[in-house]
Amino acid sequence: MTQPQPPITHGRTPIHPNHRLGYERAEHLAALTTSIRTDWTEKGTITLIEPLNAYFTATDLAAALLLLAGNPKAETPKLLHHPGPHWAHLQTHTPTNDTDKRPSPPCPIPEHAQIGKLAVNCPACRKWQDFPPTITADVYQQLTPEVQHAIDRSPTTVVLD
Ligand SMILES: [Zn+2]
Numbered sequence: 001m002t003q004p005q006p007p008i009t010h011g012r013t014p015i016h017p018n019h020r021l022g023y024e025r026a027e028h029l030a031a032l033t034t035s036i037r038t039d040w041t042e043k044g045t046i047t048l049i050e051p052l053n054a055y056f057t058a059t060d061l062a063a064a065l066l067l068l069a070g071n072p073k074a075e076t077p078k079l080l081h082h083p084g085p086h087w088a089h090l091q092t093h094t095p096t097n098d099t100d101k102r103p104s105p106p107c108p109i110p111e112h113a114q115i116g117k118l119a120v121n122c123p124a125c126r127k128w129q130d131f132p133p134t135i136t137a138d139v140y141q142q143l144t145p146e147v148q149h150a151i152d153r154s155p156t157t158v159v160l161d
Helices: 022-036 042-052 058-069 077-081 110-114 137-142 145-153
Strands: 134-136 158-160
Touching (some): 137 158
Parallel strands (some): 134 158
């Protein structure tokens, strides 16, 4: 059988053992997968998962296998070792890309950023209107006009120059 593409592990470095699937969970994953794809064997699936263990996180590997299982054209799980749509999620999950792919920077108001709120949809600004007593002009400038308007109307919040 010819292999038109290099294996999915090509050029990848092994990941930290803590993030790996491990044998026990590989067994669970294979059992789940073959309960969906009854034409695949559990043993064969484990054998295919194992060499990938060192290179992909448990979630990435599980997602790829289940996506592949959902592809009726995949007659065997062997395609797992090759690039394809079942590995598409890797593009957004590689650690080097994490900062680029964040949906939004934190809310400019430090009190909101501290509790993990994002600029794009901070509910403390938009819904709760829970503003601190003072906001610096610098922070104010970074807020959307909608949130600035809410602060302008707030009787308890002062914008400092
Ligand atoms: Zn906010």
